[in-house]
Amino acid sequence: GENVEQHPSTLSVQEGDSAVIKCTYSDSASNYFPWYKQELGKRPQLIIDIRSNVGEKKDQRIAVTLNKTAKHFSLHITETQPEDSAVYFCAASKEGAQKLVFGQGTRLTINP
Amino acid sequence: DAGITQSPRHKVTETGTPVTLRCHQTENHRYMYWYRQDPGHGLRLIHYSYGVKDTDKGEVSDGYSVSRSKTEDFLLTLESATSSQTSVYFCAISREVNEQFFGPGTRLTVL
Numbered sequence: 001g002e003n004v005e006q007h008p009s010t011l012s013v014q015e016g017d018s019a020v021i022k023c024t025y026s027d028s029a030s031n032y033f034p035w036y037k038q039e040l041g042k043r044p045q046l047i048i049d050i051r052s053n054v055g056e057k058k059d060q061r062i063a064v065t066l067n068k069t070a071k072h073f074s075l076h077i078t079e080t081q082p083e084d085s086a087v088y089f090c091a092a093s094k095e096g097a098q099k100l101v102f103g104q105g106t107r108l109t110i111n112p
Numbered sequence: 113d114a115g116i117t118q119s120p121r122h123k124v125t126e127t128g129t130p131v132t133l134r135c136h137q138t139e140n141h142r143y144m145y146w147y148r149q150d151p152g153h154g155l156r157l158i159h160y161s162y163g164v165k166d167t168d169k170g171e172v173s174d175g176y177s178v179s180r181s182k183t184e185d186f187l188l189t190l191e192s193a194t195s196s197q198t199s200v201y202f203c204a205i206s207r208e209v210n211e212q213f214f215g216p217g218t219r220l221t222v223l
Contacts, residue, residue, distance in 0.1 A: 032210045034210070034211070034212075036214075042216075043202060043214040043215060043216050043217055044155065044202070044214050046211060046212070046213070049210070049211070089154060093210060098143065098162055098168070099145065099157060099160055099170070100210075100212060102154050102155045103154065104152075104153070104154040105154045105155075
């Protein structure tokens with residue numbers, strides 16, 4: 001079945017710098033790749049997603065890129081702010097799979 | 113947040129007792145999921161449902177059962193709770209397989 005690997009497990013950046021989190025997936029049939037943000041003590045919340053028919057998607061300071069050939073996708077956060085501190089999860093699914101497969105999560109800390 | 117609630121939000125129980133967690137949605141979404149979240153393990157799927165009375169196992173289903181007798185409710189039962197089932201449990205819903213929305217979570221402690 002699908003396997004999703006997420007790196008790094010922890011990431012610390014200075015406020016204002018950029019942060020990049022990368023995920024690789026194993027099933028070339030996967031076609032949907034969401035990213036979730038989970039603040040301390042809260043529920044995971046969908047922040048951005050991408051489908052396999054596009055290579056990049058942006059929403060203000062966050063963007064996701066997809067490389068289908070290499071089977072990896074990345075979350076990019078620019079001009080980081082303290083409120084970006086959280087755990088971020090990537091996931092993948094394919095048509096007909098009925099479920100998402102999640103990565104292990106990345107704890108992002110923004111240092112003031 | 114999508115119309116999804118979980119009850120109870122916190123529960124402390126003893127080893128060997130049965131426990132039922134409830135997920136309730138007002139969105140009329142077809143799919144419902146139960147996950148557990150533990151440090152170092154991310155989100156692991158326990159069971160999911162793709163319609164009333166239609167359920168299937170996830171990657172960590174041992175020791176858990178589920179039921180869905182109506183669209184809005186998805187119940188997770190621990191028949192005989194063990195300390196290894198101490199965790200935070202999240203329910204999620206989705207209209208299609210994609211775009212899952214999570215409930216607020218239930219923190220379960222098994223002593």
